[in-house]
Amino acid sequence: MKTTLIKTISKIALVLIPTITLSMAATAHDPSMHVKKVKKADCSKMDHSKMDMNDPVTIAMMKKCMKQAKKANMEMDHSKMAKKMDHSKMDKKMEHSKMQKVDKIIKKKDEHDNH
Amino acid sequence: MKLLLLLISLGIGTTIAVMYSGIVNVAADEPHSDFVYWLLEETRENSIKKAAKNIEVPNLKNPEQLLTGGTDYEFMCASCHLAPGQTESDMSLGLYPAPPNLTIAAQSHEGHEHGDETQSDRKNFWVIKHGIKASGMPAWGKTHDDERIWAMVAFIKRLPTLTPEQYQVLTAVE
Numbered sequence: 688m689k690t691t692l693i694k695t696i697s698k699i700a701l702v703l704i705p706t707i708t709l710s711m712a713a714t715a716h717d718p719s720m721h722v723k724k725v726k727k728a729d730c731s732k733m734d735h736s737k738m739d740m741n742d743p744v745t746i747a748m749m750k751k752c753m754k755q756a757k758k759a760n761m762e763m764d765h766s767k768m769a770k771k772m773d774h775s776k777m778d779k780k781m782e783h784s785k786m787q788k789v790d791k792i793i794k795k796k797d798e799h800d801n802h
Numbered sequence: 803m804k805l806l807l808l809l810i811s812l813g814i815g816t817t818i819a820v821m822y823s824g825i826v827n828v829a830a831d832e833p834h835s836d837f838v839y840w841l842l843e844e845t846r847e848n849s850i851k852k853a854a855k856n857i858e859v860p861n862l863k864n865p866e867q868l869l870t871g872g873t874d875y876e877f878m879c880a881s882c883h884l885a886p887g888q889t890e891s892d893m894s895l896g897l898y899p900a901p902p903n904l905t906i907a908a909q910s911h912e913g914h915e916h917g918d919e920t921q922s923d924r925k926n927f928w929v930i931k932h933g934i935k936a937s938g939m940p941a942w943g944k945t946h947d948d949e950r951i952w953a954m955v956a957f958i959k960r961l962p963t964l965t966p967e968q969y970q971v972l973t974a975v976e
Contacts, residue, residue, distance in 0.1 A: 726970070726974055726975075727974055727975070727976050728970065728971040728972075728974035728976065729967070729970050729971060729974070730971060732967045733967075733971070743863050743864065743865045743867075743868055743960070744865075744868060744960055744963075744964065744968060744972070746865040747865035747866070747868040747869050747872075747972055748968065748971045748972060750865060750866075750869065751869060751971055751972065751974070752971065754976070755976055758976065
């Protein structure tokens with residue numbers, strides 16, 4: 688009688704111990720550390736006064752943000768934008784002739800995408 | 803002649819003894835000795851230099867390259883080669899040989915020989931396309947065409963100059 692009880696208990700232990708050990712191992716390294724979050728480009732922090740409009744990095748950033756702005760057209764909160772942008776600085780440093788070019792490039796690309 | 807034969811069989815014997823005794827430690831958390839490290843490093847650098855010698859470098863100043871190269875880098879490379887503002891990751895700490903931190907200028911990698919810019923563009927292209935044997939560096943050419951790889955070369959060329967904010971915008975999906 689006693690021996691069967693011990694046998695049953697050890698059988699249960701045999702199943703439970705590995706199960707518990709394995710499930711602990713799964714939580715040891717927090718899975719959230721390995722999850723890549725897909726984030727939208729954060730275009731609010733751009734400092735236009737420091738930008739060099741001939742730099743490919745700047746042009747690429749403008750492109751990405753203009754694309755994003757177009758997509759989010761309706762959701763944009765224009766009241767907030769006006770507060771953050773310093774237009775006095777922008778007018779001085781920005782070369783609008785070049786900016787239009789970027790806009791055109793994006794338009795061209797968009798037309799391409801529609802094919 | 804007899805001496806040569808003796809030396810050869812001694813060499814083969816030693817090699818077999820080393821192979822089968824199991825005394826070579828292959829653990830990644832145990833660095834090579836200076837000598838073995840130097841041996842492997844020289845072999846790698848010269849092999850890449852030779853293989854990449856005649857690769858023609860295209861224009862790498864197209865902003866579009868920074869966008870495709872940027873998203874590709876973020877999703878395929880940053881886990882090992884890091885992003886601006888980051889100094890370590892599971893991969894950068896755990897892999898041996900360690901993946902170089904590509905967010906700092908090439909000149910400051912310790913012990914790596916880097917020639918002029920064209921030469922390093924060539925080498926980067928070759929390494930990304932073909933990978934490096936017995937290291938964590940995969941060959942991306944099996945799944946990506948040359949144009950995408952050049953875009954990554956263009957991106958990592960600018961990577962050391964990028965702020966975390968610029969990096970975020972360039973590499974974000976939308």
